[in-house]
Amino acid sequence: MDELVSLCKRRGFVFPASDIYGGINGFWDYGPLGVALKNNIRDSWWRNTVECPPIGPDGEPVSIVGLDSAIIQNPKVWKASGHVDGFSDPMVDCTETKKRYRQDHLELLVPKSGEGLMYAFPENQPDLIAAKLKQARVDHSLFETVTLPEIPVSSYDRVVAPDSKNAGTLTPPRAFNLMFETYIGAIRHEDHKAYLRPETAQGIFLNYKNVLDTMRVKIPFGIAQIGKSFRNEVAPKNFIFRSREFEQMELEWFCPPDEAQTWYQFWKEQRMLWWLSLGINANNLIFRDHDADELAHYSNACVDIEYRYPFTFPGFGELEGIAHRGNYDLTAHQNHSRTKMEYFDQAAQLAAKEAGLDKEDIARKSRYIPHVIEPAGGLTRALLTILCEAFTPDETRPSKVVMKFKPNLAPITAAIFPLINKDGLPEIARGIYQKLRQKYTLQYDAKQSIGKRYARMDEAGTPYCFTIDGDTPQDHSVTVRDRDTAEQHRIAIDRVDEFLAEKMLS
Numbered sequence: 073m074d075e076l077v078s079l080c081k082r083r084g085f086v087f088p089a090s091d092i093y094g095g096i097n098g099f100w101d102y103g104p105l106g107v108a109l110k111n112n113i114r115d116s117w118w119r120n121t122v123e124c125p126p127i128g129p130d131g132e133p134v135s136i137v138g139l140d141s142a143i144i145q146n147p148k149v150w151k152a153s154g155h156v157d158g159f160s161d162p163m164v165d166c167t168e169t170k171k172r173y174r175q176d177h178l179e180l181l182v183p184k185s186g187e188g189l190m191y192a193f194p195e196n197q198p199d200l201i202a203a204k205l206k207q208a209r210v211d212h213s214l215f216e217t218v219t220l221p222e223i224p225v226s227s228y229d230r231v232v233a234p235d236s237k238n239a240g241t242l243t244p245p246r247a248f249n250l251m252f253e254t255y256i257g258a259i260r261h262e263d264h265k266a267y268l269r270p271e272t273a274q275g276i277f278l279n280y281k282n283v284l285d286t287m288r289v290k291i292p293f294g295i296a297q298i299g300k301s302f303r304n305e306v307a308p309k310n311f312i313f314r315s316r317e318f319e320q321m322e323l324e325w326f327c328p329p330d331e332a333q334t335w336y337q338f339w340k341e342q343r344m345l346w347w348l349s350l351g352i353n354a355n356n357l358i359f360r361d362h363d364a365d366e367l368a369h370y371s372n373a374c375v376d377i378e379y380r381y382p383f384t385f386p387g388f389g390e391l392e393g394i395a396h397r398g399n400y401d402l403t404a405h406q407n408h409s410r411t412k413m414e415y416f417d418q419a420a421q422l423a424a425k426e427a428g429l430d431k432e433d434i435a436r437k438s439r440y441i442p443h444v445i446e447p448a449g450g451l452t453r454a455l456l457t458i459l460c461e462a463f464t465p466d467e468t469r470p471s472k473v474v475m476k477f478k479p480n481l482a483p484i485t486a487a488i489f490p491l492i493n494k495d496g497l498p499e500i501a502r503g504i505y506q507k508l509r510q511k512y513t514l515q516y517d518a519k520q521s522i523g524k525r526y527a528r529m530d531e532a533g534t535p536y537c538f539t540i541d542g543d544t545p546q547d548h549s550v551t552v553r554d555r556d557t558a559e560q561h562r563i564a565i566d567r568v569d570e571f572l573a574e575k576m577l578s
């Protein structure tokens with residue numbers, strides 16, 4: 073991870089926000105290569121979800137429209153959605169080190185005998201605890217691991233917090249709301265308090281009626297949105313994995329209650345296929361179904377798609393959640409706003425009549441508040457995933473590392489190099505560059521040795537470099553170097569366009 077973070081800074085993928093002022097915890101800036109990569113991931117999601125959505129069970133593309141809703145909404149929205157009262161994490165403080173932890177992110181070594189001290193450590197950090205036990209001269213095998221919420225608060229006096237010397241320094245858990253607050257207008261008064269959205273999903277529920285009334289959509293259909301979300305995370309960590317300002321890609325799929333289970337399975341499969349289409353190795357992705365006690369009270373089912381991050385290795389961490397939310401959100405907004413969210417399903421009514429159902433069943437099938445399946449992924453977390461997946465150490469190369477992005481995601485598709493900056497070579501190289509720059513993201517570079525230029529492109533993850541050399545003026549061909557194999561071969565200048573077009577599709 074340290075090497076990846078340093079490459080990201082060195083090569084302009086991700087910078088700490090407010091870097092020259094010492095940074096600001098939980099915030100990041102995306103540099104020239106980072107924003108290019110992020111936009112390519114975003115565009116792939118939008119294309120795959122809104123412009124060219126998947127084929128549904130009936131053989132036709134499913135119907136999805138896009139949306140871009142405001143980040144700040146009427147604060148009543150967050151009351152209705154449950155975020156004002158419920159969107160909080162239980163936190164414990166260490167009175168000795170002044171550090172604050174999410175209660176469910178602390179693991180605990182508990183003596184199997186039930187007697188003696190317990191040792192807390194941040195999740196997924198077994199090395200830390202091994203060192204601590206060694207220091208305390210305690211045998212690891214005499215302990216078992218649980219999470220902090222599993223023990224009663226009355227036993228906290230026997231817990232040694234991470235980095236603390238003494239037991240009993242952890243406070244009982246307190247709820248900490250994750251929403252960022254702001255004030256609207258000139259007066260800083262409670263009545264003018266508003267929130268930065270902690271998820272993009274609610275903006276979609278707010279516009280469900282608008283979309284239904286203005287677009288010619290029928291249930292089942294979806295509304296998709298990509299945008300910034302803000303959470304005052306107590307412990308932002310693992311680079312951009314958990315930050316306080318991040319981007320989400322969310323789809324709310326509205327369907328008849330009877331079909332929700334079928335669509336839940338459909339979206340589960342489709343979302344995994346999309347992640348695989350980004351070139352992520354299937355061995356690094358898993359589904360993790362939520363246990364019944366993990367589900368929100370309104371949710372019927374939830375599954376996470378998890379990725380094997382370097383900091384969770386050999387385990388996995390969340391990348392996207394796919395939730396069956398029932399009609400919880402639309403019902404909550406109907407109750408709070410007094411706007412009817414019911415849908416009249418003419419086709420279902422006809423079908424029910426034809427099937428000879430009784431009056432009550434016909435009414436139930438044709439008038440309902442739709443159920444919702446929600447695939448909710450992180451865009452900035454997707455960027456991290458693609459960076460981790462692409463990062464390939466290679467001691468044989470001058471750069472020592474190659475970023476193996478798929479050609480259609482790479483921030484720079486190809487580089488055009490004149491071997492030397494004279495003898496007419498720059499003119500030919502610029503000609504190729506000028507001709508193709510409208511179609512591909514190209515970089516023209518005539519400085520430094522060719523080896524140094526290749527090394528820069530390996531770190532930037534540029535899949536192809538075209539070099540114009542002394543033979544080019546005679547044979548009208550160039551050398552193309554493949555980033556992944558470092559192999560080179562010659563192709564005709566006229567074929568460069570076709571070559572790149574083919575690679576972008578693969």
Ligand code: ATP
Pocket residue numbers: 271303305312313314315316317318319320390391392393448449450451452453
């Ligand atoms: P967690 O339990 O880890 O706090 P969550 O389950 O609340 O996360 P969701 O509300 O389901 O997360 O958000 C959907 C997606 O948004 C997540 O799968 C993740 O990719 C992304 N996401 C959520 N919180 C953050 C964050 N603080 N930083 C970056 N991405 C995030």
